[in-house]
Amino acid sequence: MFRKEIYIERRQKLKLDIKNGVGIFLGNSESPMNYAGNTYNFRQDSNFLYFWGIDEVGFAAIIDFDSGEEIIFSDDRSMDDIIWMGPTRSVAEKAENVGVTITKPFREFEKYISKAIAHNRIIHLLPQYRAENSIFLSEIFNCKPNEINKKTSLDLIKAIIKQRSIKSHDEVFEIEKALETSFMIYNYAFRKAKPGIREQEISGGIEGIAHSRGRGVSFPTIFSIHGEILHNHHHKNIMRNGDLVVLDSGAESFMHYASDITRSFPVSGKFTSVQKDIYQIVLETQTEAIKILKPGISYKEVHLHAAKTIVKGMKNIGLMKGNTEDAVESGAHALFFPHGLGHMLGLDVHDMEDLGENLVGYDDSTSRSEQFGLAFLRLARPLQPGFVLTVEPGVYFISALIDQWRAENKKSEFINYEKLEKMIGFGGIRIEDDVLITEDSCRVLGRPIPKSVEEIEEICQN
Ligand code: GLY
């Protein structure tokens, strides 16, 4: 937990943006895995963590923006709880640690909201993503669970996004702790992945490292010889000589700040010549994108710059042709790079995505494109000092997509379908780092993880 002043300050800042009504913050509860008593690892809601710091089940809080009053609702542990889970500090002590002096039993939370509704007060509710919380709130708001998100407060959402988008030094320090775990994870995976081994031996080890150093992984690990499947959580393949694996993984620090790194490497420890060609294109794309990061540039512009670097590289090896600008304008590059260049990173790996992807990543100056590929860009708006974001270009050979485009002769003025034939089965390559936008440029966070062809071959053969 941070110092109590940090939480006080964060709530004060919110009060500067919201002047009336009641802000509602519902923490997460246990979520059953296969029966009620056997639960998933508890993960507190990130907005609750950000403003109230308490990383435990059974908490809720309100801010009365008219009076400035703050209340935490929770129950002290019963004797039964103490027997099964052990003793803990009182709710009042936990509240005091985050600068809150008023606490009430959890059942008072429901009464408080009902009273506020009865008095026609403005209620500032955040989007709900957990069934348990949606059901709980829908009963208070007297609506169907799937209607609860119609009652959310755009003002509160926008105020939180404004605040959480700018990371403090303490937050960047936490992200770098998670990145230190990533450093350990990648050094482990580079050395241990070998022909003849099943992917899950490595992905299991990765989960162990993340759990041993923090709160576990920040999202399900992607570790696959089928890197062309973007979010591949299947780890059953046996790695063979000549295979290239994509490892996209992240860890959470003890305070739940995330890292998100991707490296692609040859299982044998040596890139083939064609693997090296594609790898260099992706690496150059990432390097060139990072070079232009600075406050004021829109991330959409950086994404399009990355797309152009990919097209130039693919033209050099004969897989694409024609005018680079026109190819990117038409979206032809998305056959190989069908996702966005990156996203915000913080307490969530896709930071604040619960609050709405468009509200986090877009603003009045940027709207979401409908073009295939570009439509998946999660962050497009102009960058500001204090943003932490990922830069993760990739090149993939997705046979179903290639088959579809070729059958339609789609963008054939830019794509060399004949040459592409021999790339089917290649897989994919992605490279990802986490970057802080500084006052005049940017800083790649964390200890450097091997990235050049030479560095990767050296560590994989070690
Ligand atoms: N690292 C997975 C993702 O960004 O979607």
Ligand code: MN
């Ligand atoms: Mn990512």
